[in-house]
Amino acid sequence: MDTSLHAPDAAELPIVYIDGEDLRRFLASGVTEQTGYSYSWEGEGVTHLHLHPLRHAFGSTGSVLFCRQAPAEVVADYAVEVAADGTARLLIAADDSWHEHPAMLIPAQSELFSRSKGILEVGALAGKRVMIVGLGSFGSQIAIELAKAGVGSFALMDFDRVELHNLMRHTCVANELGRLKTDAIADAILGKNPYAEVDRYPVNINRHPDLMLSEVERADIVICATDNNESRFNLSRTLVEAGKPGIFGRAVTRAEGGDVFIYRPGEACYSCLIGTGMFRQGEEEITDEASARRDGRIASYMSAADADAVVQVGLSADIEPICNMMVKLTLVELSRGLDTGIASLEDELVYNYYIWANRRERRHANWSAMPNAGAKPTIMRWYGAHIATDPSCTICGMGSLDLGAVDEDMALLQEIQALNASTLDDNTDDSTEQ
Amino acid sequence: MIDSTRQQMETQVLNHYLPATAYRFMDIGTSQPYLMMGMLTNSGKTYTIRIDLAHFPESVPEVYVTKMLYTKQGTAMDSPSASMHTLSSKYGFTRICHYGSNSWSPRVSLYKIFIKCRLWVEIYELHLKTGRPMDYYLNHQS
Secondary structure, eight states, X not given: OOTTOOOOOTTSOOEEEEEHHHHHHHHHHOOSEEEEEEEEETTTTEEXXXXXXXXSOOSEEEEEEEESSOOSSOOSSEEEEEOTTSOXXXXXXXXXXXXXXXXXXXXXXXXXXXXXXTTBOHHHHHTOEEEEEOOSHHHHHHHHHHHHHTOOEEEEEOOOBOOXXXXXXXXXXXXXXXXXXXXXXXXXXXXXXXXXXEEEEOSOGGGOHHHHHHHHHHOSEEEEOOSOHHHHHHHHHHHHHHTOOEEEEEEBGGGSEEEEEEEOTTSOOHHHHTTSTTOXXXXXXXXXXXXXXXXXXXXXXXXXXXXXXXXXXXXXXXHHHHHHHXXXXXXXXXXXXXXXXXXXXXXXXXXXXXEXXXXXXXXXXXXXXXXXXXXXXXXXXXXXEOOOOOTXXXXXXXXXXXXXXXXXHHXXXXXXXXXXXXXXXXXGGGOOOO | OOOHHHHHHXXXXXXXXXXXXXXXXXXXXXXXXXXXXXXEOTTSOEEXXXXXXXXXXXXXXXXXXXXXXXXTTOOBOOSOBTTTTEEEEETTEEEEOOOOGGXXXXXXXXXXXXXXXXXXXXXXXXXXXXXXXXXXXXXXXX
8 A cells, every 4th residue: 555645744635535445446456447425525625536435425426436447527526546556646627627636545344453453353353243232222332332342243123213311412413303323333443443343233122032133142242222121032042042251231310329230151041130239120210201101111192391300311421331331341351362452351350240329319328429439338439249140030030920929919909809809888879890 | 032942931831820811922023022911919919910021031120000090099010110019101000119129030930920920919908008118018129
């Protein structure tokens, strides 16, 4: 590749980038000419040249001719002359003639993660596949962080579209309103790593168990970033069945804190966690009335006003630490056994359940203030715990059903039956069971 | 969806507490399996309960009394009501609110759901006698 294509002086506009990988593809194709696409950030004097159309929403598009030798006649907005040795010369059309102009290269795959070398085994991560279920405020950030770390293959699952109420905590921006989250996040991943493989599934995973199983089997690790328990339980069962690790994360009410659970095959599963005193399902943060109504977290008989009071969204800054923890656990699992700069974390992140508090409220009200907290729990620190396998777990254990409170229910039933027997019909004229 | 292992476990528990004639799994192996259960209240009335198992045990199953019930005031119990512990009806049946999603776990047995339904039906009959809303007798679950 011609490294003599140097950065232009700041005063020399436009700034033009040529896709370095496309130069290689053009040479390899053996053709002498191929029309490509130019994308300009309108009014900013910045243009990118590609052989193939991009999905990104640039301000304006034009044409570029990739060729061995530019024709005398101006037939496109730009021409890129590619020599046999891979060097390239940029020509810009102006006044019905070509004018040579300096250009820079969009880096090739091998150069993309040069800053991460020594910390992460980028080459190894490029071969890893992560399945992300749920692309809301958690899943979107995690996806992009993993792309930045060099993960090379993704399966994205979410049937929702980008909506206004998502924006403030989501990676998507206002001009992406209405897009499928799978498409928007795929573009964000490809924006960080154009060489990533991204499969999009805009479906409700709970209604596609076969797809879920096949994708879990393909993945090296699964991120469960949904806000409903049905998909968590479904994924938990599929992870156990497929013997794949998975990470579950959530924020609790108004993101006053959160927790992260990691399933490692052979250890406690997500269903083992439920029912331990440490995990409280009812404290889940509700960020979206429609989805909470859909999965029953807001009862269908609740009025709009009451539901509005239940929807309590926390700050983006409060969910970031939880996302970061999920990303780090993912990277540690993907890098396990490799000689990387994060190998030491394998000895640190040994727990399977982690708790974090952003504020000393509600569940965390009795935690100590940060000054002088000493060994007592306080805010903005991770606390790890070992959740043991529950031998009676119906998912990963021997499997026995929960009959725990049947006695209480039976006692209540007998009480009601006795009350029923002793209660006279107060108005026999309109008993209306039909 | 309920698998054969889970069905066997549930059958074992149901057989322990109920006569085999009191329940029947229906349409197993299809996308819409369900469980039909009969119950006799203290007043001697018979009710049949339908528990949809399409998404069981991963989510709270939909439960119906297999007819449309009416309140003492004569209103069809076909829509969500906090005071009467009902949800939107389907198949022309009254749908019971029995478990909240926040208290749900895949380990909850069908027998436990049956007991909750039994309780609901007894309280419904009490409502028919007194006219008091059902949540006078029955607390809400999260």
